Amino acid sequence: MSEPVREAKGASLARWLPLAGWLAHYDRHSLGRDLLAAVIVSVMLVPQALAYALLAGLPAQVGLYASMLPLVLYALFGTSSTLAVGPVAIISLMTASAIAGMSGTDGAALSTPEMLAAALLLAFLSGAMLIAMGLLRLGVLVNFISHPVISGFMTASGILIIASQLGPITGLSLSGGNLIAMGESLSSGAQELHWPTLAIGLGCLTWLILARRHLKHGLMALRMSESAAGMLCKTTPIIAVIVSSLLAWGLSGPLEQGQLVQGEQLEQGKSGMALVGAVPGGLPDLSLPSLVSHDWSGLLISALLISVVGFVESLALAQTLAAQRRQRIDPDKELIALGVSNMGAGVSGGMPISGGLSRSVVNFDAGAATPLAGAFTAIGILLASLWLTDWLAWLPRATLAAIIIVATTSLIDIAAIKRTFRYSKGDGAALMITLAITLAQGVESGIIVGIAVSLGLYLKRTSQPHSALVGRVPGSEHFRNVERHEVETDPELAILRIDESLYFANARYLEDTVLALMAERPSLKHLVLACQAVNLIDASALESLEVINERLSAAGVKLHLSEVKGPVMDRLKCSELPANLGGDIYLSTFDAWQALSIHGSHCGQSCARDGISQTAAVG
């Protein structure tokens, strides 16, 4: 008798801590797969973490900190066995934009510690919002961002990210959250290309692109197995990191080398090349972000947008990967897992995080079996930040920019834009507006306008509903559009098929349509609204139907309804419409036709004459 109880307890624990569900079955085989995946992902994540922290305008170590505790927390709470969380490009860009929108206590731009505090707060708030959404089971809310809007937003963000990296890669000074601001920052003051930076940047870029395209086949030609060649290809960024760091170290003099050893801030080598600079080694401090010293209410909208975008991106990624292994993702649990991870980032010196595309795919390909792979990755990052920080200081920023650019090209999806336009001009317009606003105004305006546009587009589509006058297909019980088919009609009877639910946005349009019809057809005695496509009649539409009924009655025309669906009819019965209706409510349009049309009664008689009962014809 104790067994079911234990099971139930286990199930309830697993409900909030998915770890409890799979840890019992964990074996040496899974451990091996998770460890291998963790090693590969760690090697890939170190430069990405540094790069995305710089993209967010924060010190490089913040990226490392955001890749420790959050990964462990996701391993505990996440439902995806392969999603690899951490700093990602779009969320870093949004973080930069949110922080840039703030001003310090004296109204000036934020100092670095202030920016850091804001990033922590942003991660913490956005985590709290994700958890709240999860507890309220609001995972479905992401559905309100349409695919074209996401597509336009991703492509525009990719362009913005790549544009923002043109500064570090060329040595030019470039800043701003949108293309216009970047253009202005570039044109202000005389700027000169910094040739050593450009050389390193373009060198890395060329290496990364060539390696991505050809290295795997090259290695396979050297008789390496396909999977080993694939894994090795993922380490190409780390090779760029090592080679360019050595170059930067070689180009600098012993003076700078000595300064760096003493932990001083050194952001430029002797050559004038921008470096990552001194990265504090070791573990981050744990502390709650200070809500008092900051105007945190100003970060609320940004935190909300970061939550939503991060969640949409993670969920889509996790579901795609899960489908390939026939696993299932629970959106509400994912909300909580991402929320806890972000709060973890907020208390451990990190920045807002999300599921990263490239590293999740690598994690998946490397065979990660459980979320423990993420926890092992966190250990890898910890080891790197204990032992490698002295060397990471010499890493040129141009190298990181090249890594970001190559990783970000996958966000830009021109084929999706073309496909959307070919399918529907309206959806294409929503996509292009989102894309244009994101480029011109930045990520926050872009996503807000995008959501508004897709809602507006849908409302516009439904606010002028398609309707058609229908007539009877001769000899059948079917009714078709009089403009498209040869059908029987009756000058005293109009049957209007409404091809949309009736609600406030189109209620008045229906009034106009019916009144125009009445004006055109002075001989009209009966109007039937065929409601087979009407899934809802809201209170506003009910009032419009009452108005239509009154006006038609005043003009001596009876209003009838046909094919009203069950749930709609249940609702109508609670109103006074059925009692006040000038005409009747028919189960089928054919019933209405038989009762009201001259053909209908004629057919009834002729059918009777032909020896077929009228009932059979109706049935």
Place this chain on the structure above:
Amino acid sequence: MSEPVREAKGASLARWLPLAGWLAHYDRHSLGRDLLAAVIVSVMLVPQALAYALLAGLPAQVGLYASMLPLVLYALFGTSSTLAVGPVAIISLMTASAIAGMSGTDGAALSTPEMLAAALLLAFLSGAMLIAMGLLRLGVLVNFISHPVISGFMTASGILIIASQLGPITGLSLSGGNLIAMGESLSSGAQELHWPTLAIGLGCLTWLILARRHLKHGLMALRMSESAAGMLCKTTPIIAVIVSSLLAWGLSGPLEQGQLVQGEQLEQGKSGMALVGAVPGGLPDLSLPSLVSHDWSGLLISALLISVVGFVESLALAQTLAAQRRQRIDPDKELIALGVSNMGAGVSGGMPISGGLSRSVVNFDAGAATPLAGAFTAIGILLASLWLTDWLAWLPRATLAAIIIVATTSLIDIAAIKRTFRYSKGDGAALMITLAITLAQGVESGIIVGIAVSLGLYLKRTSQPHSALVGRVPGSEHFRNVERHEVETDPELAILRIDESLYFANARYLEDTVLALMAERPSLKHLVLACQAVNLIDASALESLEVINERLSAAGVKLHLSEVKGPVMDRLKCSELPANLGGDIYLSTFDAWQALSIHGSHCGQSCARDGISQTAAVG
């Protein structure tokens, strides 16, 4: 040949200046009707105009100024022959709320000239927005405010207006744009009822209520004709005005009377009773509102809300009145007419205006034949402000409060609230949320939240679309819900009828529904989506269908579509879905049944055996 040209020119002029359409046919009969209506409306409008200006927190004469030029402009541009525009209760309340939200140059509350300037600017901006909406033909946008939201907003505004008048009628000091602020202002500091004020206020209130209920029948009992008695009843407020002004004058000493004659500001009589005070006589100055000295951008949202609410109110009123005379209102021309009138108010010392309910009904009942009645009313108001201002100074504010209270009770419509709740809990909730937020937070938050709630409600309703597994009604071509009817089914075939358009908000829901169905029915080989109620498939839903198709194919299930509507099919043909679809697209669900079901093929065989061709059975 010149005739058609002249006609076309006349038509084009009438397009923008409806006056050009009817002025040619104007005759002595119409003139007589318009003059009579103008006299009655003027008598009614003078106290209302003063009252609504005070409600908006502005000097009393602003109400008179807003009843001159705007009325003339509406006569030129309006399409309603009976709509009487001018200061109205809700718009005045919204104006007060907008101005209260501003702060002066030194951060303190606005001075009276600053408030006046803000009101002018508000009228001007809101007029400009209305004209812009009219030129862009956005009259249809008002449909996006649902009836329950309007109903809740009107009732709450009525309650707020009546509550705000409890101050002037009792002599207590009461202020604020919502019930909470009013309650706080009332409880701050020791307050005492002012008995003479209360006596005048309650006296007027009693007179107005009794007169409204019984005077008409009383006069008719005295053998007065019904129409004359009706007209006379509309003058009851002016009787309250005259009697209470005389009382206030009598109660004051010669000193105050002398001060007032010299045009000094005198807002209290000797008795301590609040009076209207010195009203400058004559015409307002014409001048453009100053855009420079003010933070006018802060008024933009308020101006937009005032435009929308004023337009919704006016349009509904004008259409109701027009329907009774079988006339038609053009929403886009009304936008322009109201816009020009509001801009007129903005340049002639007025305040934002709209169509007023009670005075439009009086105008209609008095037989106003053309918009000229409004222009004559403006002349009436002009005469009043030339000759009556010395006397209006003695008018107690309590009298005006009583007039506002009685006029505002018509806004409160408890029956509509009950009706809405009975019909639909969702609509009822939208109404109550709008009502509660308006009462607790004020008019601007109320209308914004109301619009958001009604959109959200609609999206929620459509985001979890009703769908039903259907089976064949034996012996027929009809398919019905398997849970509600006795129908034929097939373990290898599922027919899912989708009762909603497919778009981004419900695309994922469809995925979940189909995947859950697939998990429940391991024997499934064919899934048919019956699309007769699908009026739209947007780009997001298309992607979901592609995902569904892929997942079903992977599991060995074929996806078919049936009864796809013409416009939806045209769209699908532009995508790759038809080519990639695992199954086929059938014209009717019955076709799909015949092709895919074991019953279908069996029936085909048995029908053939029975000597009836299969084609006939399909047709």
